[in-house]
Amino acid sequence: MAFELTVEPIEESVDVADGQTLLDACLRAGVWLPHACGHGLCGTCKVEVLDGEVDHGEASPFALMDFERDEGWTLACSATARTDVCIEADIDEEPDAVVRPVRDFEGTVSRLEHLTSDILGIWITVDDPVEFQAGQYLNLHVPGVERPRAFSFANDPGDAHEVQLQVRLVPDGEATPKLHTELKVGDTLKFAGPYDRFFVRRSHDKPMLFLAGGSGLSSPKSMVEELLRTGCEQEITLIHGVRSADDVYFDDLFRSLEEQHPNFRYVPALSQPDDTPWEGETGFVHEVAERLFDGSFKGMSAYLCGPPVMIDACIRSLMKGRLFERDIFTEKFVTEADGESAKSPLFKRI
Ligand SMILES: Cc1cc2nc3c(=O)[nH]c(=O)nc-3n(C[C@H](O)[C@H](O)[C@H](O)COP(=O)(O)OP(=O)(O)OC[C@H]3O[C@@H](n4cnc5c(N)ncnc54)[C@H](O)[C@@H]3O)c2cc1C
Numbered sequence: 001m002a003f004e005l006t007v008e009p010i011e012e013s014v015d016v017a018d019g020q021t022l023l024d025a026c027l028r029a030g031v032w033l034p035h036a037c038g039h040g041l042c043g044t045c046k047v048e049v050l051d052g053e054v055d056h057g058e059a060s061p062f063a064l065m066d067f068e069r070d071e072g073w074t075l076a077c078s079a080t081a082r083t084d085v086c087i088e089a090d091i092d093e094e095p096d097a098v099v100r101p102v103r104d105f106e107g108t109v110s111r112l113e114h115l116t117s118d119i120l121g122i123w124i125t126v127d128d129p130v131e132f133q134a135g136q137y138l139n140l141h142v143p144g145v146e147r148p149r150a151f152s153f154a155n156d157p158g159d160a161h162e163v164q165l166q167v168r169l170v171p172d173g174e175a176t177p178k179l180h181t182e183l184k185v186g187d188t189l190k191f192a193g194p195y196d197r198f199f200v201r202r203s204h205d206k207p208m209l210f211l212a213g214g215s216g217l218s219s220p221k222s223m224v225e226e227l228l229r230t231g232c233e234q235e236i237t238l239i240h241g242v243r244s245a246d247d248v249y250f251d252d253l254f255r256s257l258e259e260q261h262p263n264f265r266y267v268p269a270l271s272q273p274d275d276t277p278w279e280g281e282t283g284f285v286h287e288v289a290e291r292l293f294d295g296s297f298k299g300m301s302a303y304l305c306g307p308p309v310m311i312d313a314c315i316r317s318l319m320k321g322r323l324f325e326r327d328i329f330t331e332k333f334v335t336e337a338d339g340e341s342a343k344s345p346l347f348k349r350i
Contacts, residue, residue, distance in 0.1 A: 003081040007031055008050065008088045016081045021057065022047070023076040027195070030101040033076050033089050036196060037334040038139065038150060040064070040078035047076050052085035096201045098133055102192055105130055105138075107163060109187045115249040116242075118169040119215050120180050121154075124189055129160035134200065134222040135303070135331065138163070138193030142175040143182075148192070149175045152305070152331065154218035156225040163191075168215035170335075198331040200227060201301060206327070207235035209293075209302045211285050211314050214242060216306025219331055221250060223303065228261050237265045237292070241285035241310065245276040267292065285310060286317040297323035305331040 002015040005025055016025035023045055026033045036044035043063035049072045056069060057078035064075050076087070107126035115121045132138075134157050139148035155164035170176045183189075200208070200223050208227075210220040217240050224238055242248055247270075254266035269281040269288040281288045285306075289297075297318050304311045311332050318328055 003052075004084045005081060006084075006086040007033070008086060010089075010091060016085070019080055021077055022054070022074075022079050022081065022085070022087065024102070026076070027102040030099055032091065032097070032099050032197075034091065034197070035077055036332065038077050038195065039147070040075050042332070042334045043075065045076040046073055047087040047089045048072055049074055050086045050088050053082040054079040054085055055082055094197060095203050096199065097197060100131055100133075100194055102195065104190065104192050106188060106190050109183060109185050109189060110162065112183060112185055115166065116247045119247075119249060120167045120169070120183075122165040122167060122179065122183065122189075124163045124165070124191075126161055126163060130163055130193070131160055132157055132194035134226045135198040135219045135305075136194035136196050137198075137219075137331070138165075138191045139195065140165070140175075141190040141192075142178055143187075143189075144178060145175045150195070150333075152198075152216075152218040152222070153194070154221050156222060156229060158226060158229060166215045166218040166221075196331070198303070198305070198329055199223070200303070201329070202232075204301045204327070205234065206299060206301045208237070209289065209297065209300050210236070210238040211289060211302065211304045211306075211310075212238065212240045213285055213306025213310035214247070216310070216331070216333060217250065219305045220303060221253075224254075224257070224264070228257055228264060233263055235263050235265075236261075237267065239267045239269055239281075239285050239288050239292070241269050241271060241288070241306075243272040244270055244274045245278050246274075284313060286314045289314065290317050290321065293321065295321050297321035300327065302328045303330075304328065306333060308332045308334060 001018045005016045006013045012031045014025050014029040023035050034044050036042045040059040054074050059075040059078040107124035110125040111123035113121040137150050137152040141148050151165045154166045167179050169180045212220045248268045258264050258266050271284050273282050302318050304314050311330050
């Protein structure tokens with residue numbers, strides 16, 4: 001049974017199937033709604049129900065508080081329709097956005113490589129081209145795991161037939177240990193995407209700063225590779241924060257890009273250097289960024305990708321250095337472990 005979902009103020013209507021979330025129905029119909037974690041954790045997709053009845057599903061009580069439920073708010077990523085529904089969403093104009101309906105894909109694992117002791121590179125060959133904006137993510141169905149898991153596209157979108165992922169092992173997790181130990185070349189994987197609005201605002205025409213933590217290098221890698229391939233002439237700095245020298249990966253790739261493109265600077269940084277000889281930067285990503293730019297980020301655009309704690313520290317440094325919210329874009333790898341802190345007190349979105 002399908003209900004009609006109307007989205008205000010854009011006056012779009014889509015069908016929503018029984019049990020389908022409001023967000024899924026919209027994204028698959030090419031109607032964009034703000035969203036991020038996709039699992040009721042972060043609150044980015046909060047919308048007001050103007051008319052009709054919804055089931056809030058598994059929305060976290062931190063991301064959707066009791067009083068908000070009483071006042072008629074819901075999380076589009078978790079809510080399903082019980083009747084025809086009309087919602088109001090806060091949809092910003094985004095001149096750089098390319099709206100692509102979310103679709104289902106199936107591909108074959110063509111390569112697996114342990115990039116570090118806890119990050120697995122997965123390459124998936126697909127017949128059907130996967131079009132996305134660099135920075136976006138997909139929802140991967142891991143065989144034997146009920147709910148899909150979010151992973152950012154790590155490949156240049158110019159190569160639409162081979163999706164690349166960088167998957168960090170969460171030792172007590174359900175899906176990532178399976179991927180690290182059971183996945184084989186030749187296996188079939190299913191996923192849906194593209195999701196989210198973490199992408200480069202090329203119209204901003206400003207020097208760009210990419211701050212990545214651990215496997216949060218995935219999106220910035222895709223974004224930087226595409227920018228350089230397509231002749232971007234703005235200054236681009238990528239700071240990749242990891243714990244020790246053994247955790248640095250794709251170093252050769254970025255050093256070679258640095259040699260080919262004078263406008264690109266690559267800075268790996270260690271937060272817990274061990275005895276391995278290291279002549280590069282040390283400290284947390286935000287500390288290194290402050291040092292490199294003398295604490296002033298005025299006139300730049302910043303793209304942050306990685307765990308919430310890193311993103312929040314970077315946002316504080318950037319804002320202290322006179323960069324405003326409109327020039328800071330974030331992709332938080334939010335998980336259930338982040339609970340109450342999933343919603344940044346500093347930001348409206350993510
Ligand atoms: C938009 C988005 C993009 C993402 N992109 C990437 C990416 O490119 N590469 C990547 O490696 N990860 C990425 N992540 C994080 C990734 O989705 C999770 O690490 C993954 O879903 C964990 O799955 P699991 O089944 O192994 O763990 P679960 O079974 O879901 O969790 C098991 C336990 O570990 C905790 N946990 C789960 N994930 C983490 C974590 N990351 N850190 C600490 N504790 C955790 C859970 O709260 C729970 O207690 C992204 C997340 C989001 C929201």
